[in-house]
Amino acid sequence: xxxxQLVNHLPYLMxxxxxxxxESIGYYLSEHLKVxxxxxxxxxxxxxxxxxxxxxxxxxxxxxxxxxCQNQDGGFGGNTNHDSHITNTHYAILLSFLLGCExxxxxxxxxxAARQRKDGSFEGDQWGEVDAxxxxxxLSSLTLLNKRDxxxxxxxxxxxxxxxxxxxxxxxxxxxxxHGAYVFCCVGTLYLCEDLSFNIDELAxxxxxxxxxxxxxxxxxxxLADVCYSWWMYSALCLLKREQWxxxxxxxxxxxxxxxxxxxxxxxxxxxxDVFHTFFGLAALSLLNGQQYQLNPIDPAFALxxxxxxxxxxxxxxxxx
Amino acid sequence: MMHGQSKLKAETLSEExxxxxxxxxxxxxxxxxxFFKVRKNQVNQPEDQLAFSELMAKLCxxxxxxxxxxxxxxxxxxxxxxGLLSESKSIDVYKQLLKLIQSEFMLITIxxxxxxxxxxxxxxxxxxxxRSQEIDQLISSINQxxxxxxxxxxxxEYELCSKMLDRDERNFHVWNYRNWxxxxxxxGKEDEFTKKKIEQNFSNFSAYHFRSKxxxxxxxxxxxxxxxxxxxxxxxxxxxxxxRLKDETELIQQxxxxxxxxxxxxxYHRWLVGVVQPFGVTKVEKVQNNSVTLQFNRAVTNVxxxxxxxxxxxxxxxxxxRVEGINVIINFEEQQINNLKIxxxxxxxxxxxxxxxxxxxxxxxxxxxxxxxxTFDNEGFKYNNIIQQEFQGxxxxxxxxxxxxxxxxxxVIEEEKENRFPYIQILYLFQFKLRTxxxxxxxxxxxxxxxxxxxxxxxxxxxxxxxxQFLFEFWxxx
Numbered sequence: 001x002x003x004x005q006l007v008n009h010l011p012y013l014m015x016x017x018x019x020x021x022x023e024s025i026g027y028y029l030s031e032h033l034k035v036x037x038x039x040x041x042x043x044x045x046x047x048x049x050x051x052x053x054x055x056x057x058x059x060x061x062x063x064x065x066x067x068x069c070q071n072q073d074g075g076f077g078g079n080t081n082h083d084s085h086i087t088n089t090h091y092a093i094l095l096s097f098l099l100g101c102e103x104x105x106x107x108x109x110x111x112x113a114a115r116q117r118k119d120g121s122f123e124g125d126q127w128g129e130v131d132a133x134x135x136x137x138x139l140s141s142l143t144l145l146n147k148r149d150x151x152x153x154x155x156x157x158x159x160x161x162x163x164x165x166x167x168x169x170x171x172x173x174x175x176x177x178x179h180g181a182y183v184f185c186c187v188g189t190l191y192l193c194e195d196l197s198f199n200i201d202e203l204a205x206x207x208x209x210x211x212x213x214x215x216x217x218x219x220x221x222x223x224l225a226d227v228c229y230s231w232w233m234y235s236a237l238c239l240l241k242r243e244q245w246x247x248x249x250x251x252x253x254x255x256x257x258x259x260x261x262x263x264x265x266x267x268x269x270x271x272x273x274d275v276f277h278t279f280f281g282l283a284a285l286s287l288l289n290g291q292q293y294q295l296n297p298i299d300p301a302f303a304l305x306x307x308x309x310x311x312x313x314x315x316x317x318x319x320x321x
Numbered sequence: 322m323m324h325g326q327s328k329l330k331a332e333t334l335s336e337e338x339x340x341x342x343x344x345x346x347x348x349x350x351x352x353x354x355x356f357f358k359v360r361k362n363q364v365n366q367p368e369d370q371l372a373f374s375e376l377m378a379k380l381c382x383x384x385x386x387x388x389x390x391x392x393x394x395x396x397x398x399x400x401x402x403x404g405l406l407s408e409s410k411s412i413d414v415y416k417q418l419l420k421l422i423q424s425e426f427m428l429i430t431i432x433x434x435x436x437x438x439x440x441x442x443x444x445x446x447x448x449x450x451x452r453s454q455e456i457d458q459l460i461s462s463i464n465q466x467x468x469x470x471x472x473x474x475x476x477x478e479y480e481l482c483s484k485m486l487d488r489d490e491r492n493f494h495v496w497n498y499r500n501w502x503x504x505x506x507x508x509g510k511e512d513e514f515t516k517k518k519i520e521q522n523f524s525n526f527s528a529y530h531f532r533s534k535x536x537x538x539x540x541x542x543x544x545x546x547x548x549x550x551x552x553x554x555x556x557x558x559x560x561x562x563x564x565r566l567k568d569e570t571e572l573i574q575q576x577x578x579x580x581x582x583x584x585x586x587x588x589y590h591r592w593l594v595g596v597v598q599p600f601g602v603t604k605v606e607k608v609q610n611n612s613v614t615l616q617f618n619r620a621v622t623n624v625x626x627x628x629x630x631x632x633x634x635x636x637x638x639x640x641x642x643r644v645e646g647i648n649v650i651i652n653f654e655e656q657q658i659n660n661l662k663i664x665x666x667x668x669x670x671x672x673x674x675x676x677x678x679x680x681x682x683x684x685x686x687x688x689x690x691x692x693x694x695x696t697f698d699n700e701g702f703k704y705n706n707i708i709q710q711e712f713q714g715x716x717x718x719x720x721x722x723x724x725x726x727x728x729x730x731x732x733v734i735e736e737e738k739e740n741r742f743p744y745i746q747i748l749y750l751f752q753f754k755l756r757t758x759x760x761x762x763x764x765x766x767x768x769x770x771x772x773x774x775x776x777x778x779x780x781x782x783x784x785x786x787x788x789x790q791f792l793f794e795f796w797x798x799x
Contacts, residue, residue, distance in 0.1 A: 030383075031349075031350070031353055031381070031384065032381075032383060032384045032385065032386070077386065081357040081360070081361070081386075082384070082385075082386045083385065083386040083389050085385065125385075125389075127389060127392065127444065127448065128444075128448070129440065129444040129447075131440075165530065165533070166530070166533040166588070166589075166592040166596075167530075167588045167592070171493075172493075172497075173497065175497070175500050175531075175534050176493060176496075176497050176500075177493050177496065177526070177527050177530040177531075178530070179493065201791070205788060205791075208786070208787060208788050209584045220491070220526065221524075221526045221583070221584050221585040221588075222491075222524050222526060222583065222585065223491070224325075226324065244787055245787045245788075246787070247786065260328070266326075266328070267324050267325065267326075268325070270327065270328055271325065271326055271327055271328060272326040272327065272328050274326075
């Protein structure tokens, strides 16, 4: 029964670029999320081991469009004509590996490296917003492109350590409250910086307390569970080798409960599915029990299928066994 | 990303509605198309660029490129008007600048009502605060006759934060923004504000979080720290005076009493009780002609500058200092040791200042200062450890405070027998007790371990998960 349900998600994913009317206004307002959306969609399809279902023609079409999203400054916008941003640059790089197309990686790497500030933090773009998400995008992009020498990796790690809080977990900037999604960004960054010298048990305890009675994880104390946290925090536990610190079976069951009968996975049971939660639900399942569900394991550090990462020289020493 | 959207029933959309949505959607796409042509100067700039970008922002509030364009337009106007104001000191120009700034803040406020968690909007607002500060600087430089009132945007920003936190007390964008305002101004009354939020709702974890930051920043201050040790009995890495500590502990105990099934209150209580606990030497483990090994009550780091050694009152040259868990091995110039004196310094109090907030690695700089005098006899070596006078009473006070909190949690256990949180809590408090007790009387350690193991058993019976297993393994090692 569950096996069938997972395959159910493929038609949902394949139809996403045509579903203008069903997605309603939300679709039109997410014009700036097309690069990210492409990454979530294709990655989810790859996770289902069905990337061959995408026609060569479609791949060429997407590759052509993706290349047009690169701007003069080397960075990528969320869609053609949109201003560059480190998050979209990172998504574009990831998507290019999924599609098997090449971008001007040299220029992209320069753009990403230029986002690092003197204190080791990364800004999103020239307008100055700073956040651990951008540190993660920076480290991941430059590791994949084998251009780590363009930045100060040590400083990047020391900035993230300032995001640690009294409860043992991590926030998005120094002084920010601990948050499940930022656990992924901070642990991912520190892992890629090869500096996990903080109290791991304390963080694992905090993550343990995020599991709710229904098995799902919430992002902070007293908040509702959400499927995307299954990825943000379970992947972090995998990197820290503390997978057993939550009830894996209960988490698995929760993700399955969030599936929609018509395809796709939602943030919570009986809610509207979307591609974002579909990807993260599948990715978490691939780590929890990939074999049983015949899912292509998504690497916890890079959030790309391991089958693709093994062909990327920059990534090899970071791939989890 | 769509969160919290309950499942739409496709059947409820009539053909008419679908058609309308498709039309509206196409309008949005056409508008964006035009916007990007404008952005790239492929068509003429609209006459009123601000009005145009305002329309776009209201249509697609999440598209950051729209705000990038708007900021470019605004910056040009600020530069132009700023230059004019400098030259002319005209009241009309001043009014134009003021209006420009105020209406921008107003626009962002309107958009924030619909999108309170938008990174794009908060980033834009932050940019506006910085621009208005620059303009205030410009106004100050020409304001010899005080004819112009400063904008002082920050005051109203605090009000915005209060209003928005009343609507959603956990919105971290607002908390971060407020925290940022406090870092660039002196207006925030963080102690009062966080306390008010906690009293409004004892489950407000965001408030506890920022309170922990407030304490770490405000009490680790440089002024008169030596004086403060004498009068306030400060020991731990958070030099909170006792009366303050007791008030704060009462507050969190009340919260636990009211919300005993909540994880967050225990975390804050655990942090508070733990953060004031001392670091100190418990014994001299070993002495040789070229080294001495000191054991501490807990693992220490960054203590390279914490020691001075003397042999027969002559200073010993320290070659290196190695830390191995709770042991510190000090290697010195080899010689016949007759009368070894070891001075242990609290680097913070010694320097009389604390320039920046300590990172966790530096907490061990708060060692309890003492002097060890060591002599040899036929059986080996003898020593005494005299703690610097100001700190002597403080250790007993902290230990008593710790005991009171253990008693408090025991009461919670009595009331909440099937609740695992107080059991987990007491196991952590016992860890603190084990460390602090060692500074007073190490012989009581086995009693603490015994009691802890009893609580481990009870915890396992309530919920035998990984946390219970982990804590059991910790206590079983003794």
